[in-house]
Amino acid sequence: xxxxxxxxxxxxxxxxxxxxxxxxxxxxxxxxxxxxxxxxxxxxxxxxxxxxxxxxxxxxxxxxxxxxxxxxxxxxxxxxxxxxxxxxxxxxxxxxxxxxxxxxxxxxxxxxxxxxxxxxxxxxxxxxxxxxxxxxxxxxxxxxxxxxxxxxxxxxxxxxxxxxxxxxxxxxxxxxxxxxxxxxxxxxxxxxxxxxxxxxxxxxxxxxxxxxxxxxxxxxxxxxxxxxxxxxxxxxxxxxxxxxxxxxxxxxxxxxxxxxxxxxxxxxxxxxxxxxxxxxxxxxxxxxxxxxxxxxxxxxxxxxxxxxxxxxxxxxxxxxxxxxxxxxxxxxxxxxxxxxxxxxxxxxxxxxxxxxxxxxxxxxxxxxxxxxxxxxxxxxxxxxxxxxxx
Amino acid sequence: xxxxxxxxxxxxxxxxxxxxxxxxxxxxxxxxxxxxxxxxxxxxxxxxxxxxxxxxxxxxxxxxxxxxxxxxxxxxxxxxxxxxxxxxxxxxxxxxxxxxxxxxxxxxxxxxxxxxxxxxxxxxxxxxxxxxxxxxxxxxxxxxxxxxxxxxxxxxxxxxxxxxxxxxxxxxxxxxxxxxxxxxxxxxxxxxxxxxxxxxxxxxxxxxxxxxxxxxxxxxxxxxxxxxxxxxxxxxxxxxxxxxxxxxxxxxxxxxxxxxxxxxxxxxxxxxxxxxxxxxxxxxxxxxxxxxxxxxxxxxxxxxxxxxxxxxxxxxxxxxxxxxxxxxxxxxxxxxxxxxxxxxxxxxxxxxxxxxxxxxxxxxxxxxxxxxxxxxxxxxxxxxxxxxxx
Numbered sequence: 001x002x003x004x005x006x007x008x009x010x011x012x013x014x015x016x017x018x019x020x021x022x023x024x025x026x027x028x029x030x031x032x033x034x035x036x037x038x039x040x041x042x043x044x045x046x047x048x049x050x051x052x053x054x055x056x057x058x059x060x061x062x063x064x065x066x067x068x069x070x071x072x073x074x075x076x077x078x079x080x081x082x083x084x085x086x087x088x089x090x091x092x093x094x095x096x097x098x099x100x101x102x103x104x105x106x107x108x109x110x111x112x113x114x115x116x117x118x119x120x121x122x123x124x125x126x127x128x129x130x131x132x133x134x135x136x137x138x139x140x141x142x143x144x145x146x147x148x149x150x151x152x153x154x155x156x157x158x159x160x161x162x163x164x165x166x167x168x169x170x171x172x173x174x175x176x177x178x179x180x181x182x183x184x185x186x187x188x189x190x191x192x193x194x195x196x197x198x199x200x201x202x203x204x205x206x207x208x209x210x211x212x213x214x215x216x217x218x219x220x221x222x223x224x225x226x227x228x229x230x231x232x233x234x235x236x237x238x239x240x241x242x243x244x245x246x247x248x249x250x251x252x253x254x255x256x257x258x259x260x261x262x263x264x265x266x267x268x269x270x271x272x273x274x275x276x277x278x279x280x281x282x283x284x285x286x287x288x289x290x291x292x293x294x295x296x297x298x299x300x301x302x303x304x305x306x307x308x309x310x311x312x313x314x315x316x317x318x319x320x321x322x323x324x325x326x327x328x329x330x331x332x333x334x335x336x337x338x339x340x341x342x343x344x345x346x347x348x349x350x351x352x353x354x355x356x357x358x359x360x361x362x363x364x365x366x367x368x369x370x371x372x373x374x375x376x377x378x379x380x381x382x383x384x385x386x387x388x389x390x
Numbered sequence: 391x392x393x394x395x396x397x398x399x400x401x402x403x404x405x406x407x408x409x410x411x412x413x414x415x416x417x418x419x420x421x422x423x424x425x426x427x428x429x430x431x432x433x434x435x436x437x438x439x440x441x442x443x444x445x446x447x448x449x450x451x452x453x454x455x456x457x458x459x460x461x462x463x464x465x466x467x468x469x470x471x472x473x474x475x476x477x478x479x480x481x482x483x484x485x486x487x488x489x490x491x492x493x494x495x496x497x498x499x500x501x502x503x504x505x506x507x508x509x510x511x512x513x514x515x516x517x518x519x520x521x522x523x524x525x526x527x528x529x530x531x532x533x534x535x536x537x538x539x540x541x542x543x544x545x546x547x548x549x550x551x552x553x554x555x556x557x558x559x560x561x562x563x564x565x566x567x568x569x570x571x572x573x574x575x576x577x578x579x580x581x582x583x584x585x586x587x588x589x590x591x592x593x594x595x596x597x598x599x600x601x602x603x604x605x606x607x608x609x610x611x612x613x614x615x616x617x618x619x620x621x622x623x624x625x626x627x628x629x630x631x632x633x634x635x636x637x638x639x640x641x642x643x644x645x646x647x648x649x650x651x652x653x654x655x656x657x658x659x660x661x662x663x664x665x666x667x668x669x670x671x672x673x674x675x676x677x678x679x680x681x682x683x684x685x686x687x688x689x690x691x692x693x694x695x696x697x698x699x700x701x702x703x704x705x706x707x708x709x710x711x712x713x714x715x716x717x718x719x720x721x722x723x724x725x726x727x728x729x730x731x732x733x734x735x736x737x738x739x740x741x742x743x744x745x746x747x748x749x750x751x752x753x754x755x756x757x758x759x760x761x762x763x764x765x766x767x768x769x770x771x772x773x774x775x776x777x778x779x780x
Contacts, residue, residue: 051499109441113503119516119625126509144629148554153541176660235509239534270566
């Protein structure tokens with residue numbers, strides 16, 4: 001702590017110029033800024049910015065406004081003014097928003113920044129956002145459980161993609177000592193995400209830890225690969241990307257093939273896994289929902305649990321009936337589709353629901369409020385994970 | 391990417407108010423801001439902040455000034471002005487600084503923020519800082535190697551501390567399939583750090599991967615525990631801390647005891663480890679250097695490789711001669727002490743060097759320029775790791 005304070009002092013002195021003594025005195029006497037500060041009824045955000053003319057806050061909990069965009073009319077969050085006190089401390093106190101995990105930013109004279117007093121920061125693709133986690137029934141499983149599983153960042157060779165690639169693998173509490181074999185959930189992220197998305201934004205470890213600790217879900221391994229087939233790993237590694245054009249129809253299913261041919265074999269030979277279809281589940285959101293649908297269709301019988309989230313059938317897919325009939329014939333235990341009613345993929349999800357019905361595939365269509373959001377994807381994981389491997 | 395751009399659009403529209411059409415046009419036609427942009431000779435930093443009156447940059451590469459502090463006269467970085475163009479884009483171009491991994495921040499009208507265009511962000515205790523990694527011989531091993539090891543975030547029970555705690559464990563490339571047993575380096579962080587510090591700020595995985603790939607270091611496991619004995623894990627987990635007062639002399643060695651009684655046994659029963667003293671090394675920086683010295687002194691013969699970094703003997707330690715004699719008697723293969731000449735612990739390191747000599751303990755005192763910095767600790771790891779287990 002001393003080191004931090006010294007560094008901050010150094011910083012203040014160098015930016016404040018002349019009046020060292022006064023600044024020094026201010027610095028050592030100032031109270032640390034607490035933000036966000038949450039009570040049972042209110043939450044307060046604070047930012048020290050004496051020179052700013054305008055400080056706003058914007059996040060998942062600020063009021064939404066209707067806006068027309070090229071994607072249609074959408075509810076988008078608005079920025080809310082904060083108030084400056086005589087010391088230059090900006091703040092806003094508001095009623096605690098609905099129980100949820102939110103992200104937010106400050107906007108200081110038009111410039112977006114994170115809350116420097118908040119240690120909880122999440123990377124969403126290329127951006128970092130501050131996190132507000134409101135406790136309550138809905139978010140109970142997003143907090144740390146008492147019995148926590150391990151998270152492994154492992155590298156595997158994908159012969160299909162010609163790359164050595166990284167994935168995150170969750171092993172449940174007790175894995176080291178139980179000697180048991182476990183079922184596996186393959187959990188896929190969406191466009192803009194990477195192998196880190198489900199574990200940070202999705203709170204996968206916390207959700208599975210809590211569900212397993214409560215006896216609601218079977219102890220399982222969860223594999224979170226990188227679904228961008230030209231990447232070896234998240235852009236934070238700065239590893240080069242491959243040049244292969246994955247929009248070329250000839251390469252379209254390469255990633256789906258790599259799941260079955262590279263990832264599943266790696267997991268089944270490096271972890272204590274029950275290596276049969278009854279103990280394999282595949283789920284994914286958005287683009288990963290597309291990967292889930294394709295993997296099920298291209299490799300019928302491989303996964304007995306199939307859970308596309310916030311995704312469906314886009315455009316013309318003349319082969320879809322044949323593919324679904326093939327899947328029906330091969331057999332599966334659960335087809336669990338989820339989508340929010342205001343999601344921009346809602347129509348495509350309804351189309352998948354209809355196609356499944358039309359072709360006689362028993363399934364669940366789990367319909368929620370809301371759109372294409374992590375708020376929904378965490379709920380979906382929390383809802384379908386207890387249904388797996390039973 | 392589309393999702394990100396949409397979110398940014400939403401953000402811009404909500405913060406810009408009235409003139410939607412113009413903003414929309416500006417937004418979709420604007421080029422992405424690249425920062426930092428590094429060539430062979432120059433580096434440019436950029437920040438879009440049309441409303442700002444002053445934007446500065448401050449980091450490990452900005453000129454230092456002498457400043458008197460309560461810790462004595464120190465070289466501290468100064469903030470350097472950036473220049474605004476007609477579009478409100480602030481920038482600065484400077485010669486590429488000496489090859490190193492630096493952190494930096496922008497200071498906008500007195501407010502410190504990270505570079506929003508830079509995906510490389512490091513957490514140093516309670517702060518996040520942007521990263522500039524200048525390529526060259528010195529930093530060669532800080533980039534990703536071709537053969538990469540895995541990183542495991544594992545939870546273990548510390549009976550000594552009465553807590554279930556997290557540590558990071560690196561396993562070298564090939565660990566999964568080699569069937570071999572490996573030596574282990576226990577690598578300890580300093581005050582303000584946690585189990586994540588060595589892997590992010592220290593680039594431990596990259597350094598060990600590169601050294602092993604080049605045949606310079608023995609393939610080894612590296613264990614990075616949390617050295618704050620009241621913490622279960624880094625503050626980012628928001629787990630509660632224990633109430634035990636570790637400044638109480640009665641509790642002083644509890645963490646050191648937990649290394650030997652909890653951590654080493656956990657590692658030796660859960661990883662393929664050569665479980666003898668010849669294949670155990672302990673190293674640590676600052677507070678972790680203190681833990682290293684104490685562990686060696688309290689458990690002579692347990693670790694054959696002992697590497698305190700940027701630490702030495704503080705104050706009166708009447709027992710030190712007896713402890714060092716005990717260590718000498720028990721035997722060890724390497725005692726490798728490192729410190730920078732401008733480090734505020736320099737005198738204490740010299741005192742340890744003298745005490746080792748005085749008591750007849752063969753050792754290396756690796757002296758460098760510079761102070762109490764990650765720049766030095768990365769160099770030390772890169773230097774002593776090749777000496778281990780040979």
